[in-house]
Amino acid sequence: MRSQPSVLHLDLDAFFASVEQRDKPSLRGKPVIVGGVGARGVVSTASYEARVFGVHSAMPGHEARRRCPHAAFLSGRFDAYRVASRQVMTVLRDLSPLVEPLSLDEAFVDLAAARRPVDLSVPGLERLIGELKAEVAAVTGGLTASIGVGSSKFIAKVATELGKPDGHHIVPAGGEVALLSPMSARVIPGVGPVTGEKLRRIGVETVADLQRIALDDLVQVIGRAHGTGLKALAFAEDDRAVEPEREAKSISVEDTFDRDLVDLAELATIVDRDAHQVAARLTAARLLARTVTIKIRLHGFVTHTRSRTLTGGTDRAALISRIATDLLGEVDLTPGVRLVGVGVAGLTDVLQEDLFSTDDPEAVAAEPEVADDVPADGPVAVDPDPAAGADADRPAVTEHRAARSAGWPPGADVEHDVHGRGWVWGAGRGRVTVRFETADTPPGPVRTFADDDPALRRV
Ligand SMILES: [Mg+2]
Structure with a gap:
């Protein structure tokens, strides 16, 4: 535990939506x-004006549209956010060389390592x-951030929440x-x-209850490791370091055999099981993977790897299994297999992936064998006729399959x-409507x- 509040956490407010409004x-x-x-699709970010209607991140798009039909629904411009x-x-x-980004809009900064005295x-x-x-x-041309400072990452992040939006x-x-005790254990x-x-079932609702x-009693309900961890955090005991480049780059599962396997069906069963484990770990981490890799070590220790990159990220076990099994078929297994592994890389956040998956039809065409991973549902386009909308200030949304393609x-x-x-206000029925404005114009x-x-x- 640090004796001074030297961990800073910064979170940009409604980041993607704020860039769009800018x-x-x-x-x-x-x-x-x-x-x-x-x-x-799910909502990546809602502006504060949309949150008033109960719209929030990870909400299904149709639900967001029901709650806030007059909102501008945008597919996202990842380059601008980056x-x-x-x-x-x-x-x-x-400010400090020790910066740990958690996502595009959020990072920890270790002030104890600052380049100038703080x-x-x-x-x-x-x-x-x-x-x-x-x-x-x-x-950034006017983006706002909320900032929290405390003696640990946990406390700094809690503090940021208290400062939102545009505060500290x-x-x-x-x-x-004292800060944590009255808060929900959540x-x-x-x-x-x-x-x-x-926790609620054993009477634990607040952090004070957890203390x-x-x-x-805690261990009985949630296990030793988890219980011990929560107990420590309830007393604000968190000594995790601010680590630049902390993010997972890949996930893999491997099996080593004590005899050489040659039966393709048996190997396919193992690959399928590994693929399911990999998918479960992706889902648990709320990540999607774009690249599936198979690793095969043959008798004599020759190792082959094969990989295939998808046009959109996935955490679907069936798809990862199918690709891994296909890749297995590309290697000559006759010498006998000593090790097989299934891995994924090119990991992205579930919420970011929703943005990627709305574009780039050419990438689909380039890899037709995996194109079915791209959501087959059509896009929702915007009504092309501004005069038809009750409010010409905002895009009126109608279902239409043509716009994304x-x-x-x-x-x-x-x-x-x-x-x-300008920017695409809506498209469909052979037309595209553009609003001609930029950050620097009225x-x-x-x-x-x-x-x-x-x-x-x-x-
Ligand atoms: Mg944010």
């Missing part, structure tokens, strides 16, 4: 929902936070337990809905030879074109 002046102050565009993320991470790395008193930290927020706004919270050393990492319910309960996802950046830069006009108009192109 670049689309007509959407500022309005409900914006990024993701949830496809029929099976650029803004990099700008913010650079600001943080200028005053860790409350007034000193207030000053630092003010400077950081101003720098973040300056480099500092937990002085020694104040941790505030502790590792207490999700399932564990939360198990009081005997460790043995036509390459005009809602929200995408475009340029017109005559009208200049809200702009909407115009409709044929979707094969040679004067109009994606940027």
